[in-house]
Amino acid sequence: MSAMTALTPVGGVGATRVRVHVPFDLRHSADLRQGFVTAIREGSELLVDISDSTVVDQVGFATLVGAHARAARAGRRLRFTGADERTTRLLRRAGLVRLLDDSPAPSRLRPSLAG
Template identity: 45%
Template sequence: MHAPVLDLTLTGPLDVHVAADVRLALAAAVDAGSGELLVDLREVGPVDATGLGVLVGAHRRAQRAGRTLVLADVPDQVARLLFLTRLDRVLVLRRSA
């Protein structure tokens, strides 16, 4: 398998105020390629429940398209939220090499 290409970088908060735009960007990225979709989260700020829903929705869309959504360089605060909600068991998380 080829190494994933950095397909998308998210910055700032991932909350109800930006959810629709992020959802559209992730959907376009999923639909535009094949294989792994690497989403760099290193610059993402606070994430709320709506933001988590966007990530789960993108994960499901990627699965339906035969792709794997990979969340890269997840900030500690976001990783803790994913752990507490047990989404770390569903979503694929990866640190940069």
């Protein structure tokens, strides 16, 4: 699995939109981190569809939260959409429910042909 297959661009206007296709876990954390670094460089706002993913372990949760922190340090805004119940609960318990976006999940949009 590479960073390019862990996060894929999703069509849309405005924010840079990506979809996560792997679980947030120890096995995929390096690929996810690299994918987030690349995506954060590309736009001022990043909307991450995690409807095809879930947080599996504490390394995965740290990767998810770390992506937000990296974006903030770069002066970017990062939000997650399509979170499952477990991920939502973990973010709520950590006081980070504000990272969740209420807009329609990018997975409902047509994929970009560029990329």
